[in-house]
Amino acid sequence: MEPPLGSRLLTFGGDSLGGADQSRKMVSILPFVRKAGTVFDDDATRIMGEAFDSACKELHDKGQPEIVYEVIAKRIIDVARKGERDPVRLRKAGLTALGLDDEGEWT
Numbered sequence: 001m002e003p004p005l006g007s008r009l010l011t012f013g014g015d016s017l018g019g020a021d022q023s024r025k026m027v028s029i030l031p032f033v034r035k036a037g038t039v040f041d042d043d044a045t046r047i048m049g050e051a052f053d054s055a056c057k058e059l060h061d062k063g064q065p066e067i068v069y070e071v072i073a074k075r076i077i078d079v080a081r082k083g084e085r086d087p088v089r090l091r092k093a094g095l096t097a098l099g100l101d102d103e104g105e106w107t
Contacts, residue, residue: 032073038081048080051090071097
């Protein structure tokens with residue numbers, strides 16, 4: 001089953017005290033959008049979700065700390081707040097916030 005658009009199901013390696021159920025975590029842009037206090041229409045939210053998913057995928061979902069996803073989401077939200085609706089440009093903005101290029105490589 002695919003996660004909802006705008007969210008990533010992340011799998012963490014290693015031993016978990018909570019067992020298999022706590023070894024996976026769903027990360028979505030929606031809580032960050034709510035926290036930002038900006039209201040976007042459904043289309044803009046969908047596009048931001050696509051950009052967020054794509055940016056997170058570039059990180060290869062290797063159990064990044066929450067702050068990494070927050071930085072990506074905040075940058076995407078900031079750029080979308082200025083009117084950007086191209087998911088590729090939004091994704092690029094999210095990755096460059098971490099010092100990564102379009103291909104997820106360190107700059």
